[in-house]
Amino acid sequence: MKFTSKRIRRMIGGLATVAAAAMVISGCSVTGASTVTGAGGGNSGTINALFMKQAGYSESDIAAIIKSFEAKYPKITVKPTFVAYEALHDKIVTSAPAGTYDVVHLDVIWPSEFASKGLITDVTNQFPASWKTSMLGGALTSAEYKGKFYGVPWGPSTKLFFFNKTMLAKVGATQADVSTWAGVITVAKKLKAAGIVKYPLSWSWSQAEAVICDYADILGSYGGQFTDSSGKLDVNSAAGVAALTWMRKTITDGLTDPASLTFLEDDVDKSMAAGKTAMELNWESTFRDQNDPKISKVVGQVGVSAPPKGANGDNPGVNGSMALSIPTGSKHKTAAWTFIKYITSEAVQDKYVTSSMTNWKASYTQPAITQSNPQVFAAAGTAYNSMILRPAVANYNQVSQILQVEIQNALLGKKTPQQAMDDAVAAANKLG
Amino acid sequence: MTVASAKKDLGSPLPVKRRKGFDKQGKLAFWLLLPACVAVFGVIIYPMFRTLIVSLFQVNSALASVTPFVGLGNYLTVLSNSDFWASIGRTLYFTLVSTALELILGLIVAGLLNANLKWRWLFRTIVVIPWAIPTIVNAAMWKGIFNAQYGALNALLTQLGIIQNYQAWLADPTLALNMVILADVWKTVPLVAFFLLAGLTAIPPELYEAAKLDRASWPRIFRSIVLPMLVPSISIVLVLRTVEAFKVFDIIYAMTRGGPVNGTATVAYYAYETAFSDQNFGVGSAISYIITIFILVLSAVYLRLLRRSDLSLL
Numbered sequence: 152m153k154f155t156s157k158r159i160r161r162m163i164g165g166l167a168t169v170a171a172a173a174m175v176i177s178g179c180s181v182t183g184a185s186t187v188t189g190a191g192g193g194n195s196g197t198i199n200a201l202f203m204k205q206a207g208y209s210e211s212d213i214a215a216i217i218k219s220f221e222a223k224y225p226k227i228t229v230k231p232t233f234v235a236y237e238a239l240h241d242k243i244v245t246s247a248p249a250g251t252y253d254v255v256h257l258d259v260i261w262p263s264e265f266a267s268k269g270l271i272t273d274v275t276n277q278f279p280a281s282w283k284t285s286m287l288g289g290a291l292t293s294a295e296y297k298g299k300f301y302g303v304p305w306g307p308s309t310k311l312f313f314f315n316k317t318m319l320a321k322v323g324a325t326q327a328d329v330s331t332w333a334g335v336i337t338v339a340k341k342l343k344a345a346g347i348v349k350y351p352l353s354w355s356w357s358q359a360e361a362v363i364c365d366y367a368d369i370l371g372s373y374g375g376q377f378t379d380s381s382g383k384l385d386v387n388s389a390a391g392v393a394a395l396t397w398m399r400k401t402i403t404d405g406l407t408d409p410a411s412l413t414f415l416e417d418d419v420d421k422s423m424a425a426g427k428t429a430m431e432l433n434w435e436s437t438f439r440d441q442n443d444p445k446i447s448k449v450v451g452q453v454g455v456s457a458p459p460k461g462a463n464g465d466n467p468g469v470n471g472s473m474a475l476s477i478p479t480g481s482k483h484k485t486a487a488w489t490f491i492k493y494i495t496s497e498a499v500q501d502k503y504v505t506s507s508m509t510n511w512k513a514s515y516t517q518p519a520i521t522q523s524n525p526q527v528f529a530a531a532g533t534a535y536n537s538m539i540l541r542p543a544v545a546n547y548n549q550v551s552q553i554l555q556v557e558i559q560n561a562l563l564g565k566k567t568p569q570q571a572m573d574d575a576v577a578a579a580n581k582l583g
Numbered sequence: 584m585t586v587a588s589a590k591k592d593l594g595s596p597l598p599v600k601r602r603k604g605f606d607k608q609g610k611l612a613f614w615l616l617l618p619a620c621v622a623v624f625g626v627i628i629y630p631m632f633r634t635l636i637v638s639l640f641q642v643n644s645a646l647a648s649v650t651p652f653v654g655l656g657n658y659l660t661v662l663s664n665s666d667f668w669a670s671i672g673r674t675l676y677f678t679l680v681s682t683a684l685e686l687i688l689g690l691i692v693a694g695l696l697n698a699n700l701k702w703r704w705l706f707r708t709i710v711v712i713p714w715a716i717p718t719i720v721n722a723a724m725w726k727g728i729f730n731a732q733y734g735a736l737n738a739l740l741t742q743l744g745i746i747q748n749y750q751a752w753l754a755d756p757t758l759a760l761n762m763v764i765l766a767d768v769w770k771t772v773p774l775v776a777f778f779l780l781a782g783l784t785a786i787p788p789e790l791y792e793a794a795k796l797d798r799a800s801w802p803r804i805f806r807s808i809v810l811p812m813l814v815p816s817i818s819i820v821l822v823l824r825t826v827e828a829f830k831v832f833d834i835i836y837a838m839t840r841g842g843p844v845n846g847t848a849t850v851a852y853y854a855y856e857t858a859f860s861d862q863n864f865g866v867g868s869a870i871s872y873i874i875t876i877f878i879l880v881l882s883a884v885y886l887r888l889l890r891r892s893d894l895s896l897l
Contacts, residue, residue: 181636181637181640181642181647241860245859268644268645270645357840357842358840358841358844358845359840408731409751409754410754412842413751413839413842422732425732425733427732548861549861552860552861555842559843559844560844563754563755563756563843563844565844
């Protein structure tokens with residue numbers, strides 16, 4: 152076929168006509184967004200809630216909470232759906248146009264993306280002013296974007312350091328010996344030399360958000376940040392490169408299980424529960440799992456502390472707080488808000504502190520609450536004092552994917568840490 | 584009555600009757616086909632049309648209200664992106680290696696299933712099981728087999744003395760891609776084998792007998808009788824498997840999610856990530872159409888090559 156200029160003009164014209172027709176059909180937007188506004192729907196009916204199926208509140212915890220909620224509000228029925236953390240973001244995105252869910256579980260890194268793209272509802276007017284002072288600051292960031300609230304925090308969270316006390320004791324080490332990363336390496340070498348465990352350390356270094364969380368902790372211990380004062384990615388700084396060099400060295404020294412590059416947090420949790428890992432960074436609910444005789448061989452052997460300190464004494468934990476939001480397409484916003492207020496209330500959160508920490512400052516001073524999970528409260532209390540934030544940018548997912556690949560390039564020895572981080576910064580800056 | 588009028592009298596009622604019958608049948612056919620048409624339009628034609636439209640606009644949110652027209656801009660963005668070409672390279676590797684392995688192993692399995700064995704029906708039933716398993720279950724199963732700490736593959740190879748230490752099969756990008764191919768081959772070989780088995784059973788036994796009388800060796804019989812007679816089946820299998828392999832997504836999503844270092848990120852996974860994780864629906868849609876064009880080109884090349892054979896069905 153010969154493509155004459157006349158034919159090309161005709162083709163472009165035809166395509167433009169088709170596109171224009173589609174625009175008209177879909178309400179002047181190819182997404183049809185002008186029609187997706189949702190509705191209040193009254194304080195009754197069935198609401199669909201999307202939760203994460205991983206660390207934190209278990210499915211049975213949420214089922215029990217829903218049961219008590221429905222007893223208190225008999226006109227509202229809650230239908231929960233659980234997905235793995237790795238599928239949660241995309242599930243929220245794909246369900247948005249249909250308005251499938253009335254309540255969605257958010258990670259701290261998503262409010263800027265979802266709020267700026269109009270996927271979640273601004274609830275600032277309903278957000279009581281007292282909550283801003285009675286909730287932990289780190290938790291509040293999980294639902295905040297540009298000074299507005301797009302949900303309610305549902306548990307602050309950070310990665311804590313877990314260690315097998317029994318294994319450590321065999322080489323004469325205690326919690327004090329693993330309070331710094333330098334100490335962790337010394338103890339790990341002893342454990343390996345003594346043949347207690349082949350690989351003393353396991354991490355969630357799979358190509359996923361999990362590797363960013365672990366990197367954040369190490370980066371923080373070197374006194375680094377993800378971004379500079381202008382908000383641009385700054386991981387090729389001395390601290391950013393040193394953190395990655397340290398991570399790579401634990402692999403080349405044979406201290407980190409090479410399978411860590413395929414692990415998510417759940418895999419690391421299982422590895423320690425099976426007695427194959429002596430030390431790990433993981434979320435608070437790991438302590439519950441390690442002491443559950445149904446899934447753990449190391450019940451009573453595991454200790455927990457705030458993340459180990461770096462050379463300068465810094466040990467910020469990664470901010471992994473979560474929140475509950477109402478998608479803009481929800482047709483039951485009033486009932487959804489009633490449910491969110493209930494499930495995030497102090498009384499309900501206090502009841503499940505072995506699964507997830509609570510938002511409410513008051514809970515941390517009540518012995519009846521702290522004594523129900525004393526080790527984790529002690530560790531988390533220290534860790535929440537200083538937390539390292541991942542970049543709060545609208546295209547965080549793209550930035551994160553770039554970082555995940557470049558961190559793995561360095562961990563696999565395919566690039567030097569400096570080259571990997573330089574490439575990450577260059578690629579992220581291209582995104583604009 | 585003239586002959587002409589007689590013809591008219593005799594002829595006129597018949598077409599009316601036929602039309603009535605046709606109308607009745609046509610209406611029935613229309614109502615029977617309507618659900619299928621609605622389904623095909625709803626789940627294939629409309630999404631394809633919508634995807635084409637979206638690929639011409641800048642759509643940065645699932646609920647974007649402002650979507651500027653960018654024409655072929657998204658296509659140019661994709662074609663000038665090195666990550667896209669890297670994913671195409673990985674996809675071509677996946678397609679070529681998995682299709683080749685499936686064809687070779689499928690031929691061997693088909694030959695075995697065609698042999699005159701006592702429990703042949705049982706073997707044929709067992710062989711189909713991997714194909715019957717949903718891809719997502721197959722992926723979870725192989726992820727477990729490849730697990731670096733408790734996987735069956737490590738246990739087997741260690742006990743046989745082939746490896747000394749447990750390996751993290753999915754931790755290296757190249758190795759991980761080959762391991763995903765292995766999982767895909769295991770699932771798909773039965774399908775290929777059954778296609779080829781159908782071809783094998785259609786070969787007249789007289790041809791084998793005549794070849795034996797001529798003292799032809801088995802390699803010669805395979806080359807001169809089996810392979811040419813199987814060309815129709817092979818051509819169908821090649822086209823089907825190439826298209827399927829090029830679109831591979833679910834096994835990648837469940838086993839590796841594209842990692843490590845994007846080593847298993849095929850082009851379909853890249854399209855998914857661009858559209859849904861990055862919320863760059865315009866570019867994601869453009870990638871989808873480019874994948875379609877690649878598949879059309881590949882299929883056309885295959886068909887052209889295979890049509891050279893007189894025995895080809897295609």
